[in-house]
Amino acid sequence: MTAFADRLLDSIRAKGTPTMVGLDPRLDHLPEPFRSQAKGSAADAATALRDFHRELLATIAPMVPVVKPQAAFFERLGHAGVAALEDAVATAKDLGMLVVMDAKRGDIGSTATAYADAWLGGGHGQCMPASDALTVNPYLGEDACSPFLEAADQHDAGLFFLVKTSNPGAGLFQDHGEPPLADQVAEAVAGWGASCIGDCGWSSIGAVVGATRPSELAHFRRLMPHTLLLLPGFGFQGGTAEGLAPAFDDRGEGAVINASRSILHAHEREDLAGLADWQSRTAAAVEEMREQLSSIMPATS
Amino acid sequence: MTAFADRLLDSIRAKGTPTMVGLDPRLDHLPEPFRSQAKGSAADAATALRDFHRELLATIAPMVPVVKPQAAFFERLGHAGVAALEDAVATAKDLGMLVVMDAKRGDIGSTATAYADAWLGGGHGQCMPASDALTVNPYLGEDACSPFLEAADQHDAGLFFLVKTSNPGAGLFQDHGEPPLADQVAEAVAGWGASCIGDCGWSSIGAVVGATRPSELAHFRRLMPHTLLLLPGFGFQGGTAEGLAPAFDDRGEGAVINASRSILHAHEREDLAGLADWQSRTAAAVEEMREQLSSIMPATS
Numbered sequence: 001m002t003a004f005a006d007r008l009l010d011s012i013r014a015k016g017t018p019t020m021v022g023l024d025p026r027l028d029h030l031p032e033p034f035r036s037q038a039k040g041s042a043a044d045a046a047t048a049l050r051d052f053h054r055e056l057l058a059t060i061a062p063m064v065p066v067v068k069p070q071a072a073f074f075e076r077l078g079h080a081g082v083a084a085l086e087d088a089v090a091t092a093k094d095l096g097m098l099v100v101m102d103a104k105r106g107d108i109g110s111t112a113t114a115y116a117d118a119w120l121g122g123g124h125g126q127c128m129p130a131s132d133a134l135t136v137n138p139y140l141g142e143d144a145c146s147p148f149l150e151a152a153d154q155h156d157a158g159l160f161f162l163v164k165t166s167n168p169g170a171g172l173f174q175d176h177g178e179p180p181l182a183d184q185v186a187e188a189v190a191g192w193g194a195s196c197i198g199d200c201g202w203s204s205i206g207a208v209v210g211a212t213r214p215s216e217l218a219h220f221r222r223l224m225p226h227t228l229l230l231l232p233g234f235g236f237q238g239g240t241a242e243g244l245a246p247a248f249d250d251r252g253e254g255a256v257i258n259a260s261r262s263i264l265h266a267h268e269r270e271d272l273a274g275l276a277d278w279q280s281r282t283a284a285a286v287e288e289m290r291e292q293l294s295s296i297m298p299a300t301s
Numbered sequence: 302m303t304a305f306a307d308r309l310l311d312s313i314r315a316k317g318t319p320t321m322v323g324l325d326p327r328l329d330h331l332p333e334p335f336r337s338q339a340k341g342s343a344a345d346a347a348t349a350l351r352d353f354h355r356e357l358l359a360t361i362a363p364m365v366p367v368v369k370p371q372a373a374f375f376e377r378l379g380h381a382g383v384a385a386l387e388d389a390v391a392t393a394k395d396l397g398m399l400v401v402m403d404a405k406r407g408d409i410g411s412t413a414t415a416y417a418d419a420w421l422g423g424g425h426g427q428c429m430p431a432s433d434a435l436t437v438n439p440y441l442g443e444d445a446c447s448p449f450l451e452a453a454d455q456h457d458a459g460l461f462f463l464v465k466t467s468n469p470g471a472g473l474f475q476d477h478g479e480p481p482l483a484d485q486v487a488e489a490v491a492g493w494g495a496s497c498i499g500d501c502g503w504s505s506i507g508a509v510v511g512a513t514r515p516s517e518l519a520h521f522r523r524l525m526p527h528t529l530l531l532l533p534g535f536g537f538q539g540g541t542a543e544g545l546a547p548a549f550d551d552r553g554e555g556a557v558i559n560a561s562r563s564i565l566h567a568h569e570r571e572d573l574a575g576l577a578d579w580q581s582r583t584a585a586a587v588e589e590m591r592e593q594l595s596s597i598m599p600a601t602s
Binding site: 024026027035036040041042043045070072073075076077078079080083086104105106107108109110111112113115117118119123124125127128137138139140141142143144163165167168169170171173174176177178183184185189207267 | 418428471
């Protein structure tokens, strides 16, 4: 299989945008009829999520190269929710999108291997659709990150290590020390990824850097010159397109920009209420985001 | 409901040991007939895990106050594995044991709330048995830990924040800076837990400190004088009973000691092969660990 970084860049080029849509399904913000269906048991809610994601993913697939399911919102529906997550991953892949599983896992030794096998390797007996990449928390150190790196190599998958997160209080521990911890993590991530740089020039070992603090992007881009960046926080959390430019190279490549609520809750927007259905409003919000980001990819805008 | 710290101390006192058994089911180390049953599909393996844990938990319940399921080993069986995990939690609670879910979750805002609801609140519509406590990765900062703290308060549950993990390379990031990051995390954890100290004198907001480096225990005990410590790494990872004393007070209280493989793989021990069945060998290994730890709890040894 092609390296993750090459698959991602191919998909971004084909669809002409680094737009990533986060699948963070908050039950009370689903469009109807799913919102009402989800009011029942966890099994009812999981069925509503399954059906919603099938329609959502079909709606956005022509416009969006990659989606990012947020495991937490499925886990809170128990095993039925995990089945709905598996269905969403399979659906996205069938529609030609890449999947970055946002599970922020991290553990040591054989436990880390088990997490990596679950999310990147398809699990026991290939019981699950494998995601193309996984977010990983690096706090436990290099020997704890190694099983994830080995699994990524084995499965031609990618990783996005948390370096500097998008929340207001991210600095409490991530800025600790001199140089700040996040810089040390960034340098480690760049080193881990040096041996898996694809034909596209980018490594399959990426990093999460919040899009809410544009001033930091140039700094982390310098520390990780070949690292694909996953930038969360666009839209709802306050990130803007202008602030994202330092993450990208002259060709407009090197990062994916995630938006979740600004897309998933678009059906609630009054200014889009004139459109016929929730799918049209969702598509309009995706198109709006693609336009906002179009200045980043000059060749395709 | 009674505070988590009080429930845990009551259970430790009643059973006379701070022994915690980790449920890290590696399929190729299950006793028969479960090992053979697990060779099939993920659904077969999940059924084997469900049946194995029901027997295991019944075997150890009279001797063990608290168990720690390791989510990763269930997740790699997909949604069927998560159903087996739910069954194990329910079984342990029915048998009067406490459950600390070792999922090492960590995320921001409403995503952190969703994880906390899943594991401590029973999830959507109480679809899952709630664990008594959850392990949490603190890398994302205080505002990311707050939803977990709020959920713990709401559900009379506990948390164990990763402070210093048991793996050899834990120090790469956890020792970064001066004072080391782990010290800053420890002080934050002590602060977060100050408002939820139970009648037992211990806080329901605990910390994970590896049992593999005894010299550090006294240090972290000083930084977190009222924090319950979860000490992994006893037995298989090299921790010994003598090295654990600094984690405990004069009454032999203040920590739980986890062993996973030394209990779960005891059925493979040649020196126990004379015992009739895997349950007897497992019980013998638990009794051995209780004896090794008996010097810690003088009143009950």
